[in-house]
Amino acid sequence: MMPMDMHLEYLESFLTLAQGPSFTAAARTLGISQSSLTKRIHNLEDSIGMRLFDRSVTGVSLTPVGKLYLKYANQIDDLQDRFGDELSREFKQSGTLTFGVIPSASEYGLTRIISRFMRSSGCRCSLTTARSEDLELMLGDGLCDFAFIKNESGTNDFRRILVTNDHMVFVASVDHPLAQHRTVSLGQLKDESFFFEPKGSRPYLTCVELCRKAGFEPNIVGTDGQMDNIVDFAAQGLAVSLLMSGIVPHDRRIVAIPLDPPVVSRIDLCFRNRPLSAMQRRFLDFFETLSDDKRSGDVIVRREQRGDDGTAAD
Known part of the structure; x- marks a missing residue:
């Protein structure tokens, strides 16, 4: 039997690919390689014993079995979300989101983002400060839920969202x-x-x-x-x-x-390519509601304090 976390990972891959139009687009959305997505779908089809997708030069489409599976996959995904939400409501005080941040976190407004989330959600958070290269290792080892990383190396093991340049x-x-x-x-x-x-x-x-x-x-x-x-x-x-x-x-x-x-350097919010907990999704929902200036307000203020020629303003 497929492990639960792997099953949810495959379920997410199926649902994303079912939206079309191609393996390439779905892999880009998931933040994984096309070969990894193909392997997941093949393994899922092997576990069911039937093909879920028809492949063609124009893209992919659901087979009749795939359409049936989609009906129940959506229900499973909805139940998982409802379970996560109830788990968060009932037991959120026992859980903590762990953030890895670069030493210059305050200069880029990263600590402000986390503190705003804590105030608005009531969730507990902890911070670990380390260099970007060390944060990548920590995130890969599951030692933090999210990491704010400067110039992330581009590994397919992470998803990333731009915070600021x-x-x-x-x-x-x-x-x-x-x-x-x-x-x-x-x-x-x-x-x-x-x-x-x-x-x-x-x-x-x-x-x-x-x-x-x-x-x-x-x-x-x-x-x-x-x-x-x-x-x-x-x-x-x-x-x-x-x-x-x-x-x-x-x-x-x-x-x-x-x-x-x-x-130019970019600072990204990075997280692993795995199904997210309700609390992790809650933070991502909060983060994605922030406008660009609120995500990087400290950087904007600092730049306004400089003259157009790049020198420090009086």
């Missing part, structure tokens, strides 16, 4: 020769001394790769996990840095100038 800036002292430029290219920085985020971290590796693509090996004089320390080194003219705009503190001693061409 950010762009990289050149950070230097206001006395730096490039301080008055509206934009800066990486090629202009080949002779600079850099202070980056911790060695081996995703931001560190990204900056090193960008410099190499620009044709030079960066002269890295230091690394630090504290943003204030990096900014202080830059403010004193001891080094420059490459940071995402949203996490640069407001400091009159520095400039933060956009790169040309732009380097």
Whole structure:
């Protein structure tokens, strides 16, 4: 007999594919590969002993057996939702949603999203802070329900919803020769001394790769996990840095100038490709009602505090 969690996973795949028009579209909706979806449908058909779909070059359509199965699959899905809702109502105080967040969560308004959900729903939540690469491992191991991850690696094991975009800036002292430029290219920085985020971290590796693509090996004089320390080194003219705009503190001693061409980073809400609990669905429903400005309000405020040239506003 098929395990319950696997059965629900296959049921979700069937219902999605039944909406058409193709395996490709259904796989994209589910956030899995087409081969994974095909395997699920084949396994489901094997367990029933009959074909549920007719395949053609124009797409897929339900067989008579598939139409019968759809009738009951919808009922099962509805019963599962009703069970989850009642379970949440009766026992929600015994459950907790666990969120993994990047260290810059407050700068991107992520903690505000979670706190709003807690106030509006009454659900209990816990937060674990870690680097994006570590959050991906935690999410994959089931150690958190959701993770807010910067530049998620694109694995098919996760679904993701965009929270906000950010762009990289050149950070230097206001006395730096490039301080008055509206934009800066990486090629202009080949002779600079850099202070980056911790060695081996995703931001560190990204900056090193960008410099190499620009044709030079960066002269890295230091690394630090504290943003204030990096900014202080830059403010004193001891080094420059490459940071995402949203996490640069407001400091009159520095400039933060956009790169040309732009380097854009995305922050995503990530979760696993598995049937969701009622509480998890409740959070997703809440999240999807938020407008873009409410999802990333802190970033918007911070950008409005900067001048059009990317420098810190007075």
